[in-house]
Amino acid sequence: MTLDDLYATILSRKNAAPDSSWTAQLLAKGPEKCAEKFGEEAVEAIIEAVKGDRAALTSEAADVLYHLLVMLAAREVPLDDVLAELDRRQSQSGLAEKASR
Ligand SMILES: N=c1c2ncn([C@@H]3O[C@H](COP(=O)(O)OP(=O)(O)OP(=O)(O)O)[C@@H](O)[C@H]3O)c2ncn1[C@@H]1O[C@H](COP(=O)(O)O)[C@@H](O)[C@H]1O
Numbered sequence: 001m002t003l004d005d006l007y008a009t010i011l012s013r014k015n016a017a018p019d020s021s022w023t024a025q026l027l028a029k030g031p032e033k034c035a036e037k038f039g040e041e042a043v044e045a046i047i048e049a050v051k052g053d054r055a056a057l058t059s060e061a062a063d064v065l066y067h068l069l070v071m072l073a074a075r076e077v078p079l080d081d082v083l084a085e086l087d088r089r090q091s092q093s094g095l096a097e098k099a100s101r
Contacts, residue, residue, distance in 0.1 A: 007069045007079040014073060023070060031074035038067040 010023055018028035026034060045060035072079060 003065065003069065003079060006066065007073065010066075010069050010073045026070055027074055031071070034067070034071045034074040038064070038071045041067045 010027075013021055013023040014027055016024040018025045026037065041060065041063040045057060045064045048057040048060050069079065072082065
């Protein structure tokens with residue numbers, strides 16, 4: 001399973017009947033609800049990270065990634081755009097590294 005695959009599945013749920021899947025149901029509630037769910041899952045992951053429960057953090061991190069992708073899909077932000085932004089930052093940090101040598 002890659003994030004690309006999961007994002008494609010989530011996008012396919014945008015036009016599905018809300019009662020056909022959890023994702024379709026969440027997307028049908030709108031971008032604000034998707035953002036709220038992402039926030040809840042992020043807080044749950046923070047709590048497990050602070051507690052140091054690695055198994056629980058792993059599970060919550062999966063929830064965070066899933067709900068991040070749902071939130072992006074709800075606002076029609078392509079995952080590729082986010083990855084491109086990370087690439088841009090990586091190449092910038094490479095330049096900064098070279099400049100400081
Ligand atoms: N990765 C996930 C995934 N992670 C979390 N969740 C769901 O997100 C929900 C969040 O958990 P909560 O405890 O907050 O749920 P809840 O308490 O029932 O919800 P609320 O009452 O708070 O609204 C759970 O019902 C989980 O099933 C996910 N639902 C689907 N996927 C994947 O998304 C794809 C599409 O799934 P379907 O929508 O089921 O077709 C598939 O690849 C799935 O594996």
